[in-house]
Amino acid sequence: MRISELAAATGVAVATLKYYLREGLLHAGEARGATQADYDATHVRRVRLIRALTGSVGLSLQQARAILDLVDEPGDDLYETLGSAVSALPPPTAEPDPSEPDPLPHARAAMERLGWRVHPTYAGMAQLDRALAAASDAGLPMTDERLDAYGRAMHDIAGFDLERLPGDDPAASVEYTVLGTALYEPVVLALRRLAHHEIAGRMLHPDAD
Amino acid sequence: MRISELAAATGVAVATLKYYLREGLLHAGEARGATQADYDATHVRRVRLIRALTGSVGLSLQQARAILDLVDEPGDDLYETLGSAVSALPPPTAEPDPSEPDPLPHARAAMERLGWRVHPTYAGMAQLDRALAAASDAGLPMTDERLDAYGRAMHDIAGFDLERLPGDDPAASVEYTVLGTALYEPVVLALRRLAHHEIAGRMLHPDAD
Structure with a gap:
């Protein structure tokens, strides 16, 4: 296609596509004479990915480029690559202070409680630590029982997601992981609010039709 | 306490507390002479609530006031009040267009699939619809199987949360619902990313110690 x-x-818009081409975010089409090129389904897919990252996900083009680079060159260790790609998504988290003997105490304790083996410097750890500290500061600390319930639910979801990882195609795996992480997060939160609403209705309005 | x-x-800061008092966000202390007042645990709790809403949750003072008003006057129908309070939290969602015969098609289909009975105009519906549309636009639509898995996980979490609703204390119920919704959302998302990381590690690095 042209x-x-x-x-x-x-x-x-065509002008935006030409900008992506100039910036090397989008691969060139096949030349058809001096001024025309031919584009195919790989271009459509790539443009959709760029649009998702810079639109719904809310990245700058520079931030999106870091992820696109990992799609283009996933390297040999898919586990490391997927971790780096997800860590490039919002929210930004500060690096833990390495001079601190226990820089992320809430998150570390939570992982011990759940028995999850994770890299102590993985970006999700700083994200979790901050979230747990904020809940605690507001007088609503996560109890062990709540952590167990939430952890089990999230592990179920994550297991479902990873069963569908196209692991034999590293580029597709990075794309799936990044988009699946970012785009389904708002779905998760909306479903949680609707589940609250649904259960509250049955508890508090049991006779409603 | 003074x-x-x-x-x-x-x-x-004292200046901020005086501002809360002047604005009526914080109830007056008990008078102790012409220029002093005595504050107690109810004031500590209220200040923490205001700080959580305007800090971690990210509301303006005006938005926080809408929620504080519901804490102060929960009214007779707790179900309606809890729904209004949660709807005052971010993200802001546009009202569905009432002239549209099916304004939130993705969310409506999802609720039918899950068999959840929810108000069709509840704010969570617009939130879910937008999230599902964004995933679909990016070429990663939620399948029925994924919706089932995510819905089940969120229903489990919501059931846990609502079992702990202090239903005989409407003001405390509003506070718990608002803070529990907003403050645990970042915990949910961080746990999902860590669960992905944990499972990916076992799948892709099965021999790591």
Whole structure:
């Protein structure tokens, strides 16, 4: 397809597509004479990925580039690559202070409680630590029982997600992991609020039709 | 305690406490002479609530006031009050267009699939619809199987949360619902990322010690 058709297929303006091409975010089409090029399904998919990262996910083009680089060159260790890709997503977290003997005490205790083996410097640890500290400061600390219940539910979801990882295709695995992490997070939170609403209705309005 | 002690107990500056008092967000202390007042544990708790709403939760004072008003006057229908309080939390969602015959098609289909009975105009519906549409636009639509898995996990969490609702104390119920919704959301998302990390480690690095 021509660039105008790629624009129509993706809803992205031709000028923006040309910008992606110049910046090397989008691979060149196959040359058809001096001024035309031919684009295919790989271009459509790539443009959708760029749009998702810079749109719904809310990354700058520079931040998106870090993830696109990992899609393009996933390297030999898929586990490390997936961790790096997810760590490039919001929210930004400060690096833990290495001089601190126990820099993320809430998160570390939570992982011990759950028996999860994670890298102590994985970005999710700083994210969890901050979240647990905020709950505690507000007078609503996570109890062990709540941590068990939440941990079990999240482990169920994560198991479902990873069963569907296209592990024999590293580039597709990075794409799936990044988009699946970022785009399903708002789904998770909306479903939690709706589940509260649904159960509260049955508890507090048991006779409603 | 004196206002300086309330400041020390909550970590909030005296000038800020006086501002809360003037604005009516914080109830007056008991008068002790012409220029002094005595504060107690109810003031500490209220200041913590205001700080959580305007700090971690990220509300403006005006938005926090809407929630504080519901804590102060929960009204007769706790179910309605809890729904209004949660709807006052971020993210803001546009009202569905009432002239549209099916304004939130993704969310409606999801609730039908899950068999959840919810108000079709509850704010969580617009939130879910937008999240499902974004995932779909990015080429990663929620399948029925994924919706089932996520819905089951969120229903488990919500059941745990609502078993602990202090239902005989409406003000405490509003406070618990608002803070528990907002403050545990970042915990949920961090746990999901860590669960992915943990399972990916076992799948991709099975021999690591």
